Amino acid sequence: xxxxxxxxxxxxxxxxxxxxxxxxxxxxxxxxxxxxxxxxxxxxxxxxxxxxxxxxxxxxxxxxxxxxxxxxxxxxxxxxxxxxxxxxxxxxxxxxxxxxxxxxxxxxxxxxxxxxxxxxxxxxxxxxxxxxxxxxxxxxxxxxxxxxxxxxxxxxxxxxxxxxxxxxxxxxxxxxxxxxxxxxxxxxxxxxxxxxxxxxxxxxxxxxxxxxxxxxxxxxxxxxxxxxxxxxxxxxxxxxxxxxxxxxxxxxxxxxxxxxxxxxxxxxxxxxxxxxxxxxxxxxxxxxxxxxxxxxxxxxxxxxxxxxxxxxxxxxxxxxxxxxxxxxxxxxxxxxxxxxxxxxxxxxxxxxxxxxxxxxxxxxxxxxx
Numbered sequence: 278x279x280x281x282x283x284x285x286x287x288x289x290x291x292x293x294x295x296x297x298x299x300x301x302x303x304x305x306x307x308x309x310x311x312x313x314x315x316x317x318x319x320x321x322x323x324x325x326x327x328x329x330x331x332x333x334x335x336x337x338x339x340x341x342x343x344x345x346x347x348x349x350x351x352x353x354x355x356x357x358x359x360x361x362x363x364x365x366x367x368x369x370x371x372x373x374x375x376x377x378x379x380x381x382x383x384x385x386x387x388x389x390x391x392x393x394x395x396x397x398x399x400x401x402x403x404x405x406x407x408x409x410x411x412x413x414x415x416x417x418x419x420x421x422x423x424x425x426x427x428x429x430x431x432x433x434x435x436x437x438x439x440x441x442x443x444x445x446x447x448x449x450x451x452x453x454x455x456x457x458x459x460x461x462x463x464x465x466x467x468x469x470x471x472x473x474x475x476x477x478x479x480x481x482x483x484x485x486x487x488x489x490x491x492x493x494x495x496x497x498x499x500x501x502x503x504x505x506x507x508x509x510x511x512x513x514x515x516x517x518x519x520x521x522x523x524x525x526x527x528x529x530x531x532x533x534x535x536x537x538x539x540x541x542x543x544x545x546x547x548x549x550x551x552x553x554x555x556x557x558x559x560x561x562x563x564x565x566x567x568x569x570x571x572x573x574x575x576x577x578x579x580x581x582x583x584x585x586x587x588x589x590x591x592x593x594x595x596x597x598x599x600x601x602x603x604x605x606x607x608x609x610x611x612x613x614x615x616x617x618x619x620x621x622x623x624x625x626x627x628x629x630x631x632x633x634x635x636x637x638x639x640x641x642x643x644x645x646x
């Protein structure tokens with residue numbers, strides 16, 4: 278007799294929609310399409326990183342440790358913290374999941390200003406927590422009063438992405454302090470902070486606000502998205518609790534070696550940073566010259582575009598650009614209006630190709646009217 282497996286699935290897992298990675302499956306199976314949809318760094322790992330991976334691979338028969346040497350270095354760089362203040366993850370998505378599991382039980386509320394990185398919502402739902410969305414203001418600034426009003430007795434966690442994905446702006450310091458003063462565990466996702474025009478980490482506030490957690494990744498500025506290394510910086514007591522949730526050996530020996538080598542390779546890092554900063558400025562300027570489009574200033578490795586004047590849905594714009602060999606990201610699943618799309622900054626050659634395609638696409642639509 279076959280069992281009805283559905284009745285054994287916990288209700289919140291059954292009800293949740295997973296974070297979709299179908300765009301990655303499409304990108305890998307269509308290498309002829311330029312992938313400018315997932316905020317990947319366009320520059321491959323440096324020779325120093327590849328050599329470190331090769332050396333580590335020779336020890337692949339051994340389990341990795343929790344990366345104490347890497348954690349110590351990351352803590353020091355963040356502002357004089359120690360390894361007891363740092364936890365590593367299999368990408369920052371793993372860190373997000375660890376944080377949610379540490380603080381939010383089924384039925385607890387997680388405050389999420391939107392639009393933002395949709396992974397917070399997806400992982401909260403999988404853990405049975407209830408996402409509470411607080412819309413950003415029309416200018417994409419954080420509505421602090423609305424965030425504070427949304428706090429209830431069930432609120433166990435707040436997520437803030439700064440610079441925010443997909444809007445590209447940073448949260449003002451005074452606004453952040455008002456939120457932190459509420460005493461709720463608050464994650465400040467600094468995935469893009471190394472790519473700011475003038476990098477400004479907020480990690481130092483942990484000493485004043487032990488309820489603050491900084492989340493970071495090696496996927497963006499360091500270009501190690503495929504190797505999966507993320508980390509959090511927090512008060513030592515918070516990290517101790519998160520370590521209890523962390524699955525042992527969650528970061529591979531190869532990933533640990535790659536992250537350490539990437540930190541040490543300053544020249545490669547600066548090349549990646551310069552490529553992104555110059556590229557996003559150029560994309561913003563050129564997109565804003567196209568009639569009917571608006572590109573927003575950004576301090577990430579992406580540019581948000583309002584293409585609503587084209588009269589197309591975000592998904593239609595994506596699909597029609599894919600036909601022209603460019604893959605960008607629709608923003609409607611991220612709680613944005615129709616016609617908003619996001620493009621990842623590429624190499625100069627990739628940026629030029631995208632702009633040629635975009636100009637021709639817009640001109641074709643406008644000529645049909």
